[in-house]
Amino acid sequence: xxxxxxxxxxxxxxxxxxxxxxxxxxxxxxxxxxxxxxxxxxxxxxxxxxxxxxxxxxxxxxxxxxxxxxxxxxxxxxxxxxxxxxxxxxxxxxxxxxxxxxxxxxxxxxxxxxxxxxxxxxxxxxxxxxxxxxxxxxxxxxxxxxxxxxxxxxxxxxxxxxxxxxxxxxxxxxxxxxx
DNA sequence: TAAGTGCGTCGTT
DNA sequence: AACGACGCACTTA
Numbered sequence: 001x002x003x004x005x006x007x008x009x010x011x012x013x014x015x016x017x018x019x020x021x022x023x024x025x026x027x028x029x030x031x032x033x034x035x036x037x038x039x040x041x042x043x044x045x046x047x048x049x050x051x052x053x054x055x056x057x058x059x060x061x062x063x064x065x066x067x068x069x070x071x072x073x074x075x076x077x078x079x080x081x082x083x084x085x086x087x088x089x090x091x092x093x094x095x096x097x098x099x100x101x102x103x104x105x106x107x108x109x110x111x112x113x114x115x116x117x118x119x120x121x122x123x124x125x126x127x128x129x130x131x132x133x134x135x136x137x138x139x140x141x142x143x144x145x146x147x148x149x150x151x152x153x154x155x156x157x158x159x160x161x162x163x164x165x166x167x168x169x170x171x172x173x174x175x176x177x178x179x
Numbered sequence: 180t181a182a183g184t185g186c187g188t189c190g191t192t
Numbered sequence: 193a194a195c196g197a198c199g200c201a202c203t204t205a
Binding site: 126 | 188
């Protein structure tokens with residue numbers, strides 16, 4: 001994605017921290033809803049980082065849903081409610097992939113090839129991997145449920161341990177050699 | 180079986 | 193034109 005586009009998005013979105021036992025996630029909201037979720041970075045305590053303005057009421061509502069859903073997800077539980085999900089920043093192909101990922105139910109896994117078939121480009125297997133890597137809302141758009149064909153772990157844009165952890169709390173067993 | 184190599188394929192940069 | 197969060201066929205031990 002072009003950097004200037006990123007800047008535009010950054011300028012029009014609001015970042016809100018989410019403290020969890022696992023560290024501080026960051027949620028970003030556009031006018032349409034939750035547009036990105038970031039894993040805790042390095043574990044910085046976050047100093048007096050330019051105290052962002054108190055979010056508007058509708059964003060506070062969305063954020064409450066996000067926090068609750070994230071907390072549940074980290075425990076392997078389904079969300080009671082979710083904020084609106086804004087995937088509009090992706091390309092056509094990426095959005096097709098991301099929408100497909102949302103259909104993978106909790107506790108199940110698909111292969112990259114399966115996802116490729118589902119989006120109608122059976123041969124675009126590697127491209128699906130690329131789209132997963134570009135997923136702006138991990139956890140809620142469950143790219144961690146996509147494994148390589150041999151049922152090995154495959155990759156993850158964040159640290160692979162997050163993928164392992166999320167699969168684990170969902171009760172998904174991986175071959176020993178991935179442990 | 181297990182591990183390694185090579186190559187097709189396709190969206191993105 | 194180059195690069196992957198892949199998959200598959202095909203060696204080697």
